[in-house]
Amino acid sequence: MPEERLLSAYRKMLLIRLMEERIGALFTEGAIAGTCHLCIGQEAVAVGVAEALELGDEVVSCHRGHGHLLAMGGEPARLLGELMGRQIGYCRGRGGSQHLSAPGIGLLGTNGITGGGIPIATGAALSAHLLRTGAAIVCFFGDGATNQGVFHESLNMAALWSLPVLYVCENNRYAMSEPVCRTVAGGDILARPRAYGISAECVDGMDVEAVEAAARRALAPLRAGKGPAFIEAATYRFCGHSKSDKLLYRTREEEAKWRERDPLTLTRLKLEKAGWKETLPWIEEEVRRQIAEAEEACRRSPLTPPETALQGVYADA
Amino acid sequence: MPEMYFSDAIRAALDEALTRDASVVLMGEDIGPYGGAFGITRGLHEKYGPERIIETPISENGFVGVAVGAAMTGLRPVVEIMFMDFILLAADQIINHAAKLHYIYDGQVKVPLVIRAPAGAGRGYGASHSQNLENVFLSVAGLKIVCPATPADAKGLLAAAIRDPNPVLFIEPKALYGARGEVPEGDYTVPLGVARLAREGKDLSIITYGACVPLALAAAGELSEGGLEADVLDLRTLKPMDLTALEATVAKTGRCIVLEEGPLTGGIGAEVSARIGERCFRALKAGVQRVAAQDTPIPSATPLEHAVLPSVAALLAAADRLFE
Numbered sequence: 001m002p003e004e005r006l007l008s009a010y011r012k013m014l015l016i017r018l019m020e021e022r023i024g025a026l027f028t029e030g031a032i033a034g035t036c037h038l039c040i041g042q043e044a045v046a047v048g049v050a051e052a053l054e055l056g057d058e059v060v061s062c063h064r065g066h067g068h069l070l071a072m073g074g075e076p077a078r079l080l081g082e083l084m085g086r087q088i089g090y091c092r093g094r095g096g097s098q099h100l101s102a103p104g105i106g107l108l109g110t111n112g113i114t115g116g117g118i119p120i121a122t123g124a125a126l127s128a129h130l131l132r133t134g135a136a137i138v139c140f141f142g143d144g145a146t147n148q149g150v151f152h153e154s155l156n157m158a159a160l161w162s163l164p165v166l167y168v169c170e171n172n173r174y175a176m177s178e179p180v181c182r183t184v185a186g187g188d189i190l191a192r193p194r195a196y197g198i199s200a201e202c203v204d205g206m207d208v209e210a211v212e213a214a215a216r217r218a219l220a221p222l223r224a225g226k227g228p229a230f231i232e233a234a235t236y237r238f239c240g241h242s243k244s245d246k247l248l249y250r251t252r253e254e255e256a257k258w259r260e261r262d263p264l265t266l267t268r269l270k271l272e273k274a275g276w277k278e279t280l281p282w283i284e285e286e287v288r289r290q291i292a293e294a295e296e297a298c299r300r301s302p303l304t305p306p307e308t309a310l311q312g313v314y315a316d317a
Numbered sequence: 318m319p320e321m322y323f324s325d326a327i328r329a330a331l332d333e334a335l336t337r338d339a340s341v342v343l344m345g346e347d348i349g350p351y352g353g354a355f356g357i358t359r360g361l362h363e364k365y366g367p368e369r370i371i372e373t374p375i376s377e378n379g380f381v382g383v384a385v386g387a388a389m390t391g392l393r394p395v396v397e398i399m400f401m402d403f404i405l406l407a408a409d410q411i412i413n414h415a416a417k418l419h420y421i422y423d424g425q426v427k428v429p430l431v432i433r434a435p436a437g438a439g440r441g442y443g444a445s446h447s448q449n450l451e452n453v454f455l456s457v458a459g460l461k462i463v464c465p466a467t468p469a470d471a472k473g474l475l476a477a478a479i480r481d482p483n484p485v486l487f488i489e490p491k492a493l494y495g496a497r498g499e500v501p502e503g504d505y506t507v508p509l510g511v512a513r514l515a516r517e518g519k520d521l522s523i524i525t526y527g528a529c530v531p532l533a534l535a536a537a538g539e540l541s542e543g544g545l546e547a548d549v550l551d552l553r554t555l556k557p558m559d560l561t562a563l564e565a566t567v568a569k570t571g572r573c574i575v576l577e578e579g580p581l582t583g584g585i586g587a588e589v590s591a592r593i594g595e596r597c598f599r600a601l602k603a604g605v606q607r608v609a610a611q612d613t614p615i616p617s618a619t620p621l622e623h624a625v626l627p628s629v630a631a632l633l634a635a636a637d638r639l640f641e
């Protein structure tokens with residue numbers, strides 16, 4: 001990545017990190033209801049892939065989707081608004097964390113059903129293919145989702161029909177409390193797409209440049225009509241599965257080992273070496289200001305009126 | 318009798334079944350050391366080990382189907398679906414297989430399977446984590462559907478469901494996990510198919526189940542202050558339904574409201590009111606009223622969610638209509 005791009009990727013990752021921390025705090029305060037799955041530690045996957053996308057490409061996300069949204073250029077105020085039930089929210093609070101959509105920036109939707117987005121992304125790729133839009137579709141999901149039947153069914157169809165879909169499995173080692181070694185037979189997720197003839201590669205998901213490069217490698221043949229591709233991004237969520245998670249199923253040593261590879265630290269070190277040390281605090285200040293302003297804009301936005309809940313069950317012709 | 322949380326009563330039933338019957342196994346996601354998303358199986362993995370407490374990958378259609386096969390061949394699986402919404406991934410195995418096999422194989426196999434499903438809204442979890450889907454399963458011949466409203470029933474009905482030789486969908490209202498009540502110790506069962514009168518009155522009947530029972534009791538309290546005494550009938554088993562109890566309460570009061578947390582259209586209330594219309598027409602002094610969720614997906618934001626869920630106010634309005 002050229003240095004300016006790396007700098008902007010760093011800024012995006014920092015925005016995701018600090019937004020997720022703020023969302024976690026708002027949840028603890030009770031300002032956000034329900035549940036939310038934060039992506040702290042996994043920022044480089046979202047940002048690295050988004051850096052390789054072109055205008056018109058589309059993303060289908062999963063339950064852990066705030067980072068995907070922000071990496072696609074989502075507005076922090078509208079994300080917060082969605083979590084806090086405000087008019088400004090991407091879906092005015094109807095969807096919430098796991099069910100939001102921002103098609104204007106290429107995010108078809110997050111999804112509360114594990115694996116539920118995988119056939120939907122495959123269908124978006126069918127549209128792109130048949131309508132000759134030239135778009136590439138990216139589908140984000142976790143290691144746990146690869147155990148759903150629909151994962152296998154979708155990959156099979158995508159390969160049969162040479163669909164332009166890039167599957168990105170964020171392997172963060174766990175599905176809730178269940179480690180990959182107890183859920184994925186054989187232990188090798190890449191063997192699964194390969195069984196369907198899909199070219200697949202594992203990448204260091206803590207290194208935003210490596211993720212971007214892998215995404216570009218995968219997307220080039222896909223855009224040329226060569227069919228689907230698969231990336232397994234090795235990563236780790238530094239936080240709990242959701243806010244109630246006490247993290248009893250993994251060790252503090254393991255966490256510390258992964259924290260040494262914090263994607264933000266790795267990128268910061270690279271930028272410092274390249275002579276950007278002075279700039280970094282400015283970026284952080286700017287991102288913090290951006291988040292504070294977003295929160296203000298969100299709180300200024302009125303709560304979505306309850307009576308609207310009854311509208312829009314059916315689409316108008 | 319000791320007081321217990323609803324959630325602990327469910328765990329007690331599981332624990333006793335695991336002790337009493339070596340063929341009982343639990344299956345589900347994160348039900349091992351983690352204890353399940355709602356902590357229901359906490360401690361059971363330590364006590365019974367991984368051969369009895371079988372943690373599964375996220376493969377609902379697969380592991381429910383595996384449970385069906387195991388139930389046909391000597392085990393008594395109790396499957397946990399983390400949120401009832403996810404049961405739809407396993408709908409094929411439940412509807413096309415588990416519920417039908419005893420009948421279509423002419424009684425040569427049995428499927429003693431329990432599917433536990435935490436259900437219900439009110440927590441801001443959004444559209445895919447808040448549904449009551451019992452109405453979707455109500456028409457499935459061969460399936461029993463149970464939903465307790467008190468800790469004692471949670472224990473007794475689950476114990477009975479596990480001993481039943483048929484597939485039983487056991488719905489756990491998430492909103493009640495933290496409710497407390499007296500629970501009989503030791504081996505305690507409540508028969509399936511028998512409703513319970515949760516409150517006695519003579520002027521109207523509120524027929525309901527699960528998390529709506531407390532709502533009905535709250536409304537009955539308010540109605541009582543206005544001089545109207547309500548029967549509150551807790552169905553407990555939705556299928557097969559206790560028609561005798563339905564008839565008895567309607568014969569007594571002649572006015573009734575059917576209350577549920579799931580959607581109005583095609584809901585449990587549709588079935589109940591049709592049965593009442595068929596069997597108690599002459600006793601009715603007013604049309605049967607239904608109070609249910611609005612026919613929308615469940616929105617996430619709390620004010621929106623409340624706007625689509627049934628409420629005491631909606632019950633009181635329905636009671637007014639009964640006496641118009």
Ligand SMILES: Cc1ncc(C[n+]2csc(CCOP(=O)(O)OP(=O)(O)O)c2C)c(N)n1
Nearest residue numbers: 064112113114142143144145174175176403
């Ligand atoms: C069909 C379905 N089953 C179970 C769940 C509950 N659930 C939500 S996220 C999750 C773990 C998913 O693990 P993974 O795919 O690895 O993603 P991660 O959470 O690690 O990002 C589970 C079990 C769900 N939402 N949908």
Ligand SMILES: [Mg+2]
Nearest residue numbers: 142143174175
């Ligand atoms: Mg995972």
